[in-house]
Structure formats: C-alpha cells, structure tokens
Amino acid sequence: MKVLMRGNEAMAEAAIRAGCRTYFGYPITPQNEILEYMAAHLPAVGGACVQAESEVAAINMCYGAAAAGVRTLTSSSSPGISLKMEGISYLAGARLPVVIINVMRAGPGLGNIAPAQGDYFQATKGGGHGDYRLIVLAPSTVQEAAELVMLAFELADRYRVPAMILADGMLGQMMEPVELPPPIPPERIPPKPWALTGAKGRPPNVVSSFDLDPHRFREILRGLWDVYRQIQRDEVRWEEYQTEDAELVLVAYGTMGRICRTVVRRARREGLRVGLFRPITLWPFPSEPLRRLSARVPVFLTVELSAGQMWEDVRLSVDGRAQTPFYGELGGVVPTPEEILNEVKKYVRG
Amino acid sequence: MSVVETKVPAGFVPVYTRPKALSDKRFTYCPGCDHGIITRLVAEAIDELGIQERTVGVAPVGCAVFLYEFFRCDFAQAAHGRACAVATGIKRANPELIVFTYQGDGDLAAIGTAETVHAANRGENITVIFVNNQIYGMTGGQMAPTTLPGMRTTTTPEGRDLRSTGYPLKISEMLAQLDGPAYITRQAVFDVRHVQMARKAILRAFRNQLEGKGFSLVEIVASCPTNLRIPPAEGVRWVKEQALKYFPLGDLKVRE
Amino acid sequence: MPPKGMVVIDKDRCKGCGVCVATCPFGVLALSPEFNRYGYNVAAMAAPEKCTGCTMCAQMCPDAAIEVYLYRPAKEAV
C-alpha cells in the first residue's frame, strides 16, 4: 500500500522498520522532521529518542548505543554533519555500525537551507581524521530514500562500518507516494557478540579506536581496509537510464539525478541521444561501470549542486577516454531541466 | 629484609585483597598517582554491589585512557570529553546496564563541559567519576580549567594569571545548581580517612544508579605528582594545603 | 607468637612510590634496595613483627599491589 510521505518522514519510518531503536539528534533545517518523527514514534516501539545538546553529543550517543549493540540513527544537515565528523571518525575506528542521514543544505558556513550537494567530498573522502571511509548512499526519490535507509542499516551491521545517507533538502521536504518496506523481524538482525552487554559468562568486550602500538594498529587498519575492499567489490550500486545508444551521458546523483532523468526524456523527445548514469553508492563509487561505459560514450556531463565534487571521481573513472565537462550550481540554486538541456546541446546535435 | 613474602603462612586469613573487578593488568599511571587509588575504589564498589557482569565503563582521553584494560568489565573508549554522551547512548540503548564514566578535569570540565552539564541536567541515570588533578596530566602538564591561581604549568610558566586565564572552574558547584542531578559530591584520597569517605561516595553513586535515582557525580580532588614535579608523598600536602582551598570537600547536592 | 597481621606486596605491581611506607602507623614497611623488573625499588616488610593487619597501607596503595592478612588460626580451622 502506498502512502503519501515527506522524504524525511519516510526515512525515519524506514529506520524504525529496519529495527532502529535509538535516535539522537539536534534540530537543524531541512531535516527536523526526522527528529520530530522519532520523538513521536520511537517510544511506542520501546526505543529511545534523545534531543541532544549538540550534534557532537548526538553522534557520541550513537557511539554508545551502537556499542551496546542496538541499531541507532542520527540525522542532521551540513553544518551539523561537520560537527559530527569527530564522532564519525571514532565510529569508523571503533568499527561501530551507525546510520547517519545528511540532508544537505548550501554551504560553506551557515549558508542557507536550500538543497545543495556541497558535502560530497566530506562524505566520501573521509571528512573526519584518519584512514577511513563511509558507505555513502544517495537516494533520488522518497521511495528510494526509504529503501536505502533500510539497506544502510543492513550494510552497516554486516560490515561493522558507519553508513551515511546523503540526501538534500529537496528530497527531505518532498511529498511522494511511497511503498514502505515491511519491518525487519528482530531475529533477522544479526547477533553482535562484540557488543557491550555486560561481561557475563564471557571475557570483557572493549569498543575502542585506540592502539598505541603502530604495528598493531596497522594490522587493525589493514583489516579495516580489507573490509572496505570487499565493500568496493560487492556493494557498488548505480542506475543507468537510456545509456545504450547515448552520445552523451549525464552523471548526477540524488536530486540532481532525478532532474537529469527529466532532461534525458526531453532530450530524447528532441531526438538527442542522451542517457543518465546515476551513482547510488557514492562510496564505493561505481568507477568500473563508468569506465566500461566510457569505452563507447564520447561525452560525460557531470551535473551537481556544487562547484564540482563528484566530478573528480567521474574524471578519475573515465580517465581521459571521453570528454568530461561539468555543469553545476552554487549556493542552493537548483538548475532547471531547460538550463541543463541547453548545456547538453553544446555537446550533442540531433 | 625479604623483598616479597609470597607464601602466606598457615593461620593467616585475607582481610584485604585485590578487587575482583580489576584485571591482572598493571596500572599505567605514574608511581604514587591518585588515579590508581580512585580506579581501585571504583573496582571495590563494583565488587561490593556484585555488578561486574552488568557494568559498562566509559574510558576518557587522559591518563586513564587505558581504564578498559584495568577492569574485568565491558568498556567503551570515548573521544576526549564525550564520555557522558557515550554513557547516555549506552544507558538509553540498554537501561539494564550499569554505566559509569571516569574522566579527568580537562576531559570533563573543558572539552566535555557541554556533554557533562547536559547529561547531568537530563538526570541521565549514570555514574560519573571525575578526577580533578588541576592539570592536563597526559599531555605533559598544561593548564586545566581547574588549575589553581598562581600554579605553574607548562602553559602558565609564571603561574596561572587570573586576569588572562580566569579562575579554577568549580564544575561540581555548577552542577549542584541544576535540578537534574541526584548526587554531586567532592571527595579526596590523600589519607585513609578520606579514601574511606571517597569509597562510600563512589558506592553511593553506583547504588543511586541501581535504584534509578539518576545522575550521580563524585569529584575527587587529586594530585599529579609527576607534573607538579614533587615526590608522591608531597602530593598529599599539595591537595591539603593548596587544592582544598578552592575545592572544599563535601556533598554539594543530595536528592533523597 | 606470630604477628597479628602481614602484608603481601605484589612485586611486579609495586612502583616504589613509598605511599604505603608513609601510611603505615607502625613502621612496618620500607622500600627495599631491590629492584623489580620494571626498575622500581619495591616496598617490603622491614619490621614484620609489628604488623597489625590494619589494611591502611593497602587502602592507600595507588597500584593495588598490597594484600593484607590477619592471624586467625581458629577461623581457619572452621
């Protein structure tokens, strides 16, 4: 059964259905509905929602809850995610599965609350200190947002890494019909023998990112990077739309991916052979499929709500085999399909 | 004179043994450091209440960073200052657990002030052990918010100047003003009598949690002989003659 | 007649801080000239016959290195 839901609420409800039982957050537009939804609905399923004193506190509460073995969520928007970065680095170091939703707004600084994609580097290249990555999932519809939230919990638990949903203000606020996935039965959530549940009948468990011995720490990190490589091998997700005969492929994610789908339809109506490559996992980035595509597509036009961040990954993947121009907007301005189509027409003719 | 009496002759019964909640690891503290006494007192409280199998500790960043190695309990190592937030997360996720943090004055009263104040104000049902040694021990003796006026540290080479660095932060007095906390007390460990009082306070702070009374914090005025560059025995004098002037002992808040 | 009490000091844990020596009201303890494997002069009973088993040294030891015993032959027999 489809229900009409706002993106933020659909993500919150999906988290509860994924078995999330603790939420910690701090208000910031445009994602307040997630905190509000959790405050209203988590207690009813025996969970706990805490409005924390800051994003710093919230992410560290997640650290504690995840360490205790419970599925946990936090959400924020760009300035708040910056504050969470310390904690996210610790989550990665301590191998704690936490799901973080970033409903991006325009930055740097306080910027504004309009949708933007300026946090791509922060999300996919580390963001906090040290050698780590996050699984980063970028939904482009409310339906997909709900599904990816459920997937994020599953992947975070499977690999014991934090996972981020990189959405933006447009998706968070948008109302769309959504078919919510059924709740995960508690017995399907994998057991966590490493969790802090009290050292009863077993040696104590310790959750820590600390090791003074460089050689030992190197081994721990090598193990972590083995996991990252496994994720890169097995968890890459993307969508291709009308790329089979395309002379130009738009590369865009999230809200921008959605707008570019409209651009493809309009271009096709005008007889332009345009396709769309939409990364769903921003990390791991779908480099290999993009590389394959670059063997026969001459132009990849990257479109972002930023000055060009994912663009770098596109260029690395295409690696000179095709043209890789960029089109982007700054400051929370969202380009119209017409504007993008005009840009497309600089490279392809009907 | 024999160095170690390893065998206990017949007829002798133990009256004081190493707490069972402690692991076999040697403490990593300097010789004579008050951290060692306080760590042991926490273990004694856990033993006395029989809660080792349901206790989760939260280790700070500071000289007690290795706390998780010293206990036979589950442990989380927290980012600098964030222990009260981490403890909140653990306790909310599983209220059956007995959760305590153990933090220095830099950790709790500087970088972690917000997390501490708000956990206290929420009345979070956790136990906080706060070791106020008036210095950043681990990083080599820089000024802490609790550093005494005129006290020399590596960042106040001429002594702490109140005009440019402010006053010793009385965090326990601040917390005692809030409605949230159940128990705020300041103790010391410079002699047997005070160790026994501190022991009782720590016990009470844990018992409060067992009884669901809410946030309990035991501040312990300690000394860092290494960074004061004094022999451990003089640490006693330091606390008695200097520190207690600014940090008087006693209960600051007790909610029955 | 054996002494009323005795202490056992864990040689490896002791850091020779001297806190127990300063604490013992009966002058039982002293730092021995011997080093443990970490290079500390460990504390030891210099006057074992004076130990009352009062546990004060153990309560003050910052390294949880002291255990205290009392002479209670009757209890042991039970």
Ligand SMILES: Cc1ncc(C[n+]2csc(CCOP(=O)(O)OP(=O)(O)O)c2C)c(N)n1
């Ligand atoms: C974010 C961050 N800033 C600074 C440090 C460095 N640091 C480690 S311990 C410490 C101070 C510890 O002092 P205190 O909390 O008083 O503990 P003590 O060592 O005195 O017991 C600092 C500043 C850090 N680890 N993380």
Ligand code: SF4
């Ligand atoms: S530096 Fe100071 S506080 Fe730290 S272990 Fe040594 S004596 Fe204790």
Ligand code: SF4
């Ligand atoms: S107090 Fe403990 S560590 Fe210090 S000298 Fe005595 S036995 Fe050794």
Ligand code: SF4
């Ligand atoms: S038990 Fe008492 S008398 Fe015996 S050594 Fe320790 S302090 Fe001295």
Ligand SMILES: [Mg+2]
């Ligand atoms: Mg300190």
